[in-house]
Amino acid sequence: MRGRFGKMRMSWWLENHILLLIAEKPSHGYDIVSRLRNMGFSLPGMGNMGTVYRLLNLLEMQGYIESRWELGDQGPARKVYWLTSKGWLRLMNTAMSMESLKKEIDDFLVRFEKLKKKRKGEDDEFGESFENMGSEI
Numbered sequence: 001m002r003g004r005f006g007k008m009r010m011s012w013w014l015e016n017h018i019l020l021l022i023a024e025k026p027s028h029g030y031d032i033v034s035r036l037r038n039m040g041f042s043l044p045g046m047g048n049m050g051t052v053y054r055l056l057n058l059l060e061m062q063g064y065i066e067s068r069w070e071l072g073d074q075g076p077a078r079k080v081y082w083l084t085s086k087g088w089l090r091l092m093n094t095a096m097s098m099e100s101l102k103k104e105i106d107d108f109l110v111r112f113e114k115l116k117k118k119r120k121g122e123d124d125e126f127g128e129s130f131e132n133m134g135s136e137i
Contacts, residue, residue, distance in 0.1 A: 019064060
């Protein structure tokens with residue numbers, strides 16, 4: 001179950017970044033993959049384009065994006081995707097969720113830093129290993 005949950009969350013993360021990129025500029029699949037990589041996404045394996053195209057199909061079926069074929073100056077026609085009003089609403093909801101999550105993460109880190117300072121120098125059960133834990137994780 002843990003593996004499936006992790007995949008589901010990664011899919012949610014990737015879907016929302018795809019929507020963000022399309023909202024910035026209507027794009028075709030290869031452009032989206034290139035921009036995802038520029039954002040630091042690692043799309044491993046030979047099927048990385050397939051992963052993105054599957055998500056594009058899913059997002060289109062759910063009504064978050066629409067597409068049409070456009071002829072380019074050179075080469076074959078490309079399917080260009082753009083955001084729908086439903087997609088914009090999802091982006092707004094996602095941004096609100098991420099703001100909430102960001103606050104929770106920031107609060108956690110502040111509390112953890114206080115805990116580290118409190119424990120630093122204490123002769124407790126953690127001893128010196130507490131300070132070095134981060135390098136082992």
